[in-house]
Amino acid sequence: xxxxxxxxxxxxxxxxxxxxxxxxRRLIALCAWVAIVVLGAIFAFLIVNALKAIRExxxxxxxxxxxxxxxxxxxxxxxxPSEVGSLWVTGVALLLAVPIGIAASVYLSEFAKGxxxxxxxxxVEFMAAVPSVVxxxxxxxxxxxxxxxxxxxxxxxxxLTAGIVVGAMSxxxxxxxxxxxxxxxxxxxxxxxxxxxxxxxxxxxxxxxxAASSGIFAASMLGLGRAIGETMxxxxxxxxxxxxxxxxxxxxxxxxxxxxxxxxxxxRGGQHYSVLFAMGLVLFAITFAINLAADMVLERQRKKxxx
Amino acid sequence: xxxxxxxxxxxxxxVKVSKRVALSLVAVAALSAFALAGCGTxxxxxxxxxxxxAAEALTGSVSVSGSDxxxxxxxxxxxxxGKTNPGVMVSVKGGGSGNGIAALLNKTVDFADAxxxxxxxxxxxxxxxxxxxxxxxxxxxxVVIIVNTAxxxxxxxxxxxxxxYRGEIMNWKDLGGADAPIVLLSRDSSSGTYxxxxxxxxxxxxxxxxxxxxxxxxxxxxxEVSKNANGIGYIGLGYENATIKPIDVDGQTASVDTVLDxxxxxxxxxxMISDGExxxxxxxxxxxxxxxxxxxxxxxxxxxxxxx
Numbered sequence: 001x002x003x004x005x006x007x008x009x010x011x012x013x014x015x016x017x018x019x020x021x022x023x024x025r026r027l028i029a030l031c032a033w034v035a036i037v038v039l040g041a042i043f044a045f046l047i048v049n050a051l052k053a054i055r056e057x058x059x060x061x062x063x064x065x066x067x068x069x070x071x072x073x074x075x076x077x078x079x080x081p082s083e084v085g086s087l088w089v090t091g092v093a094l095l096l097a098v099p100i101g102i103a104a105s106v107y108l109s110e111f112a113k114g115x116x117x118x119x120x121x122x123x124v125e126f127m128a129a130v131p132s133v134v135x136x137x138x139x140x141x142x143x144x145x146x147x148x149x150x151x152x153x154x155x156x157x158x159x160l161t162a163g164i165v166v167g168a169m170s171x172x173x174x175x176x177x178x179x180x181x182x183x184x185x186x187x188x189x190x191x192x193x194x195x196x197x198x199x200x201x202x203x204x205x206x207x208x209x210x211a212a213s214s215g216i217f218a219a220s221m222l223g224l225g226r227a228i229g230e231t232m233x234x235x236x237x238x239x240x241x242x243x244x245x246x247x248x249x250x251x252x253x254x255x256x257x258x259x260x261x262x263x264x265x266x267x268r269g270g271q272h273y274s275v276l277f278a279m280g281l282v283l284f285a286i287t288f289a290i291n292l293a294a295d296m297v298l299e300r301q302r303k304k305x306x307x
Numbered sequence: 308x309x310x311x312x313x314x315x316x317x318x319x320x321x322v323k324v325s326k327r328v329a330l331s332l333v334a335v336a337a338l339s340a341f342a343l344a345g346c347g348t349x350x351x352x353x354x355x356x357x358x359x360x361a362a363e364a365l366t367g368s369v370s371v372s373g374s375d376x377x378x379x380x381x382x383x384x385x386x387x388x389g390k391t392n393p394g395v396m397v398s399v400k401g402g403g404s405g406n407g408i409a410a411l412l413n414k415t416v417d418f419a420d421a422x423x424x425x426x427x428x429x430x431x432x433x434x435x436x437x438x439x440x441x442x443x444x445x446x447x448x449x450v451v452i453i454v455n456t457a458x459x460x461x462x463x464x465x466x467x468x469x470x471x472y473r474g475e476i477m478n479w480k481d482l483g484g485a486d487a488p489i490v491l492l493s494r495d496s497s498s499g500t501y502x503x504x505x506x507x508x509x510x511x512x513x514x515x516x517x518x519x520x521x522x523x524x525x526x527x528x529x530x531e532v533s534k535n536a537n538g539i540g541y542i543g544l545g546y547e548n549a550t551i552k553p554i555d556v557d558g559q560t561a562s563v564d565t566v567l568d569x570x571x572x573x574x575x576x577x578x579m580i581s582d583g584e585x586x587x588x589x590x591x592x593x594x595x596x597x598x599x600x601x602x603x604x605x606x607x608x609x610x611x612x613x614x615x
Binding site: 154235239262 | 497514523530
């Protein structure tokens with residue numbers, strides 16, 4: 001809306017527009033800094049609140065502790081059940097979502113045509129808008145009974161069930177971003193490959209997919225971030241036991257689920273409260289490490305492909 | 308992260324097919340409107356503020372939060388009270404007794420519903436925060452042990468129940484049932500019923516078996532037991548329905564009568580906890596709950612009124 005008036009201002013008064021440029025530049029620089037400051041503030045906030053737990057329970061004792069009985073006397077604050085549970089749920093989710101997501105994005109980008117492509121892409125985008133609690137309900141109604149009867153479990157509430165639904169949740173992220181990456185591979189690469197006598201499929205897996213691999217990798221990493229941070233579905237489906245599960249078929253608790261479930265009940269400033277912040281700190285450290293690793297891989301890929 | 312996804316997407320779409328942006332935006336808007344409406348129906352019927360206030364009608368707002376066992380009851384109270392006192396807006400939230408008490412101590416609600424007694428350390432924490440927690444018993448309840456309708460077990464001793472939940476008895480055949488593993492279902496540790504089970508059944512020194520699945524609501528336990536042939540769970544009396552089978556404890560069937568005369572071993576009071584003695588509109592609300600009209604709601608909801 002404001003564009004016409006801006007343009008007249010620019011044509012009319014160059015001094016003013018230069019001043020406006022400077023203001024806008026500073027404003028967006030400020031925005032860039034906000035992200036960094038907020039991240040730093042979150043980190044500081046987590047540490048400050050976790051200090052009491054680190055002092056009284058010990059970080060090593062929490063990270064390697066095997067028992068989670070936060071309300072018994074004396075309380076036991078071991079993160080291992082949650083850590084291993086998070087690992088299983090995320091692992092199952094990625095095992096399902098990455099291959100399916102990449103395959104779907106390759107199909108959508110390279111092979112799907114016309115109307116179907118448009119509809120399929122819209123549906124994928126729409127999937128991302130489904131609230132997680134709705135997916136949780138669907139999981140309870142449809143996925144849990146199937147998992148239960150297929151694997152002859154005690155109950156359908158297991159890490160596997162949660163992982164399947166979380167995987168479905170991270171699909172749109174993976175498909176959308178991979179598809180973007182594949183779409184942005186230059187036409188010339190495809191034409192060159194076809195001209196050398198490669199078939200469509202050979203072109204896809206020998207040229208296009210490798211060229212887009214950094215984007216596909218980034219997509220998978222964002223999917224991983226989505227999966228490890230998911231809370232509601234896991235709360236509803238994973239079973240939240242105190243076990244350290246040695247298989248995804250058992251009931252598990254995750255770090256996100258534990259924090260969400262128990263944060264409301266604890267008294268502010270108490271030990272349990274502080275322990276939950278320490279768990280948040282561990283979760284934050286893990287996701288930070290994943291993102292950092294992903295960034296480093298991406299950087300290497302970028303150099304390799306000069307993209 | 309999510310913002311990034313949609314940003315990238317919108318940029319690309321603007322160039323390629325801006326029509327689809329509009330479509331997905333409309334879809335998102337419709338969806339969020341739907342979600343909002345869903346939330347609305349849950350809480351909005353507490354208000355009843357649209358009616359014209361009578362000559363000397365009460366006005367004000369009362370917020371109640373806490374026990375999931377009591378949440379339906381508290382909601383029903385709020386609705387009934389709203390009919391005769393349209394000037395008073397009562398809002399009700401669940402989340403567990405511990406959540407409610409924590410909220411009271413943080414001074415974010417007027418009443419905490421609790422299906423257990425307030426713990427000494429919570430009273431102390433309250434004092435430190437300047438909150439003087441006063442408990443009013445507003446109804447009674449029995450904790451019912453439920454199993455799947457296909458389960459043959461009809462009775463369990465309180466002792467055995469403790470063994471089951473501590474993980475010492477792990478097979479239904481030890482209780483006279485089929486040869487199948489027992490699937491333990493429990494509430495999470497913010498639940499007052501959980502606290503009650505720890506005090507009465509598990510024992511202070513004991514611990515829930517690690518394999519216990521902790522579900523976030525009483526309804527989730529009912530749903531899981533109704534589907535799981537080997538499940539066992541515990542619920543408030545008001546949640547009994549035909550999809551699950553309640554079993555006797557120490558030969559006593561949980562009912563209004565056995566809870567009221569104390570013969571049912573897993574009986575407990577349901578409390579409303581306030582900061583200081585309730586006054587003004589709060590006092591009016593509690594008085595009404597304790598009156599025959601309020602206690603009738605207790606019976607209607609399947610709980611046990613304080614007097615017959």
